Amino acid sequence: MAQAFCTDTAPPAERHEYWTDAVGKAFIPLEVRTRGKIGIHGAIRQACLADVQIGTLQASPQRMARTGPLIDAGGDGPLVVSLHRAGAGVATQDGREIPLMAGRLVLLDARKPYELDFAGPVRQHLATVPRELVDLPDSALRLATGRAFSPERGVSEVLASYVDALATLTHRCTCAPNQCGCAPASKEFLRQGIVDVLTALVALEGSTEDHGAVERALLPHVRAYIRAHLDDPTLSPASIAAAHQISVSYLHQLFRDEPTTVGRWIQRLRLEACRKDLIRPELAGLTVAAVAHRRGFVSHSHFSRAFRAVYGLSPAEWRQDCLPGAGAPQERSDGARGA
Structure with missing residues (x-):
């Protein structure tokens, strides 16, 4: 199922609430705050590959936060894969600050608090993957999440290319229904593809940990x-x-x-x-x-x-x-x- 959201469809006084609701429906519930006196503007194109969500977010300068109350209310949160396409900002999780710039691939764990601070207009390709689909221990995830990866080499390059291609496919789905060329069975394999590549990236980053215990x-x-x-x-x-x-x-x-x-x-x-x-x-x-x-x-x-x-x-x-x-x-x- 494909969805499209745009704040221009809502009255100015209701755009903040509309945008917060749209972000939650399309990807994951976040607390949204304006940055300075600039009002909220944004657009989302999103589609579902079974329980994996993929799409593009464009927004005005703002702060987004995954807070404790939202985590408690939402149960198990997914892994969030963000490919930054335009704009600048900072992501924060586990005490680490991650500069965001065009080309950066960021992996976040929505079961833990994080914050996104965009100083200017931003465009991102996003995917949310249920945690249980990544068949690796939390110890490996702790090493891989709250971090940025260069999409120019190794497994991170494959993941970035995959997210980029799926987001482009999502655009065709939302702009021209039934024209994306993906039968349900094909979407199942596309979904498994992003799960497999994400798992490979987490496994690679987590393999350096010295567990010690038998x-x-x-x-x-x-x-x-x-x-x-x-x-x-x-x-x-x-x-x-x-x-x-x-x-x-x-x-x-x-x-x-x-x-x-x-x-x-x-x-x-x-x-x-x-x-x-x-x-x-x-x-x-x-x-x-x-x-x-x-x-x-x-x-x-x-x-x-x-x-x-x-x-x-x-x-x-x-x-x-x-x-x-x-x-x-x-x-x-x-x-x-x-x-």
């Missing part, structure tokens, strides 16, 4: 084991702990600084795998229940409820939206139920 060295092996056995319906904290000769309580301790528990992380990985499988043409002949079963879900009803809770629609609705010609698969002889 548990930090063990955690990547546990994660790899979970991914390798994700399709096993008997995978559980108990089986994972036994495979690594540790207690279940110690396994949970390994994940204590993670954004979710072991069990919920396993479920999210399985849901992501099913989400992709449901739009694979070669699997169109499988029922929704069969797709879920092959990814480790035992209960079809539990899978359907979990899928809707995360993505806002049923597995069957998701498949039909992305593969409208697939139809409803017939019941299989293996006993799997349909959607």
